[in-house]
Amino acid sequence: MITIPYLTAVSTYFSYGLIFAFGHLRDFFRRFLDWWLTSNLQGYEPICLGHEDFYIRRFYHRIQDCFGRPISSAPDVWFDVVERYSNDNNKTLKRTTKTSRCLNLGSYNYLGFGSLDEYCTPRVIESLKIFSASTCSSRVDAGTTSVHAELEECVTRFVGKPAAVVFGMGYATNSAIIPVLIGKGGLII
Known part of the structure; x- marks a missing residue:
């Protein structure tokens, strides 16, 4: 059985709890400011009620640059990932012209059979003609x-x-x- 070191577990839970607490604190002040400063959206229903989007607003925006990475090549064993940057604390990510060459460990095409190559592709086409998909x-x-x-x-x-x-x-x-x-x-x- 694999065990996580005690210090690692405690620091992870502490960090998660800290982000959670600060997220609720920020929501409290946001609600107070929204109540204090009358909004021009009075009379409209809110899109999200309560804490429906708490995770997106307070957790995911901090780490979203790690997920949903756009690629600019065929999804082969190796592929090019488009680099992005943010000027507003990851609320929006802007693409750059630079790419990073990365090893594909995150899809079902980790063997590279989904891309074109001079050996597999002609044989796949022939087998599709004989046996069908x-x-x-x-x-x-x-x-x-x-x-x-x-x-x-x-x-x-x-x-x-x-x-x-x-x-x-x-x-x-x-x-x-x-x-x-x-x-x-x-x-x-």
Whole structure:
């Protein structure tokens, strides 16, 4: 079991609590100032009621430059991320012309199969002509093809077991199929 050092946990919770407390303090003064200074929006209903947008206003704006990063290249194994800057404490982010070359660890295309390359792309196009795109779907939807049987036979020989079953990557495999195949304490390789 992985344990977090005590000092790290305490400082993280303390920082979170401090930001939370200062956020509520800022909201208190904002409500007081809004009540004190009559707004030109009197008679209109507020867009958000209560604390519906508290997280966005007080937490997310401080760290939003870390998320939703625009890219300026194909989503390959390596891609170009557009650099941004802010002059108003991250309320708005402005794009620059500079980019950073980054390793793609945050998408399902981490192997780079979703981009063009001179080896994979022609073979993918040929296989689509022969087997169609339904080969990637569930066998319940599209049936079993010779490619499924060939791949399972190859995996069977590779792992040295009497049989193997291959699934496309997806949530349904983890949530619906695996619990049927194996119980608690089992191992799937």
